[in-house]
Amino acid sequence: MIHDLGPQLFNGLVLGAFYAIVAIGLSLIMNLTGTINMAHGSFMTLAGYLAYSLVLRGTSFWFALIAAPLIVVVVGIVVERTLVRPLYKREPFYSLLMTFGLSLIAEEVYRLIWGPNAVPFSPPPSLNGTTALGFMSFPTFRIFIAVVLIVAIVALALFLTRTRFGLRLRAAVQDTEMIAALGTNTQVLYAVNFGLGIFLAGIAGVLAGGMLGLSPTSGNSLLMPAFVTVIIGGMGSLFGSIVGGLLVGMAISLTTLFIPAASEVSMYVLMAIVLLVRPRGLFGEEGIFG
Amino acid sequence: MSFRRELLFSAAVVVLFALAPWIAPLLQLELSTVSGVLVTAIAVMSVNLLLGYTGLPAFGNAAYFGMGTYGAALSVSYLHVHFVEAIIIGTLAGLLGGLLLAPFLLRRRGIYFGLLSIAFGEIFYFIAYRYTDVTGGEDGMRVVRPEVQLGGLHAGISDFGFFYVALAIFVVALIAFRTIVRSPFGRTLVAIRQNEPRVRYLGLNSDRFIFVALLISASMAGLSGALSALLLNFAYPLQLDWHQSGYFVLSMILGGAGTVWGSLVGAAIYVIGNDVISTITPLWQIFLGALFVACVLGFPRGILGSIDLLLRRAPQTFTDDDVNAAFDPAAPVEVGRGR
16 A cells, blocks of 8 residues: 555646646636636536547647637637626626536536547547656656646746736736726736636646546536635635645545545545634635635 | 515415415426425525525535435434434534534635535535445435324324425424514624624624524524425435535525525425426426526526515616615615625
8 A cells, every 4th residue: 555655646746736727727717806617617528528529530639638728718708708797796606606507507518419428538649658757657648737737837827927917917806996997908807817717727627538537527526626725725826726736636645545435525624624724725815805 | 565464475375385285286296396395495594594684605505404404314214213303303413514614614704605615515415425334325315204203192294294394394484584584683694794894893793693693594404404304205415515505595596685585486486497397308407507697697686686676666677786785675775885
């Protein structure tokens, strides 16, 4: 059992990177507009299925990895402009309820189009097999996933801190009215920000489809760990989401190894402990969402 | 509405329900569906107290509901308790769930409260799901509806009898609910929803009010859950899932948030609608989802909330501020968002 520890820890890291990237997408949307996007998992699933269909029609995996998330971003922005936008001025639970309804619809639509059972979506041959890392060897695809997710997170961090648009986004989180008064079109900010969150979900959705399987509910099964990640990391902190995601991934993979029956409950226990010590989560910022 | 008119109206509704065993077949409804409406309405009331009146996004009430369900189911199966005891145990189990989560939930307001409610509620779901030896896991567990034993009285409860039990308990719950929300305590909850800092400046410890509201809500949800187990003769983990909480919230919005009778109206639409649609088409989930979207976008005040607006000859369109600030029949429609 102990010699399984290394691979299992690495699995935990990969899983944690998934949770982190989903949580970051959720946080982006939540921080700017106060919308809890219950349909986030549905967008992930959609990206996975689109990639699956593209590969089935003969495109390469690499093309699908970029194209599927972009298509989903378009869908996401359309949904944001037409359905979510009218709710920005209302109490946040309305948008939670609305996106919950969307996820119910989406699940059934996926079932109609792609069938109720899991479909086989495997990574390309070049990513199959294992890679030796000196002290142990891992499936190549998982290493690839880890690299892509890390690149995506770093790119997002650079976008938010190094570009003018990213600066406006972060400023809008602090004071939307002020940034609007200074001449920024906040509606564009809202749409791009939503699209950004969905793009991250899309990439994660395609990769998760290859690693964890693809079924009408597969994206939703990543949603709850992502919520827990946001809570542990602290709302309003992207860095917190990264740390929270890795902690949740570790907690799940270690309990899967040692106490399988507690594998789902472990992250909630972790969440409870963190909240008892730090009520705002590990890196929660003062004043955001009280 | 004057008190006398309200009393007459209420009595008429109760009499109508009492005749349900004869009316329901004419509408091609099972009597158990009507019982389901009454049972669900109690759970919707529990959400209404927290969300409709106090303004806390109660997206975790399925956890207390499920505590009640499994509290009743387990005590009947393993301790062989009788009917009345099972309901009491279920209610107390819901209360226990509220006590367990209160220390975590009370620290937060707004969506953070909602997020915590969802996340902590899932713990209960996974315990029921994973603890297969005791709860039957994913398959759920059968509950043989026990006899009533009170003093010398021994009686089995048929579906017909259960309906009247459910009706009686619903009426008691509704009266209790109305009494609570019209009391100074209930008024304070509404005040907390409208402007919590001001309530605190007035010297009231809003945390304590929310704590009590949470416990009342959890007990009501537990009561509803226990009745549900005894109605269906079955308990299953999906009853504790956050989806279930979402259905309760939807029902509350459908009926009219912050209205006394809204919970019954919403529960009736949800339970009967679900029943009818799922017999017509296997795609019921699409219709349910569309109902969520349509209700939130086009009908956020719900049926009773909209009727209330009409009666007061207020403008028939609503602004988002109306939706936010004026669930409450007593509050003037013009009231802005209390920030």
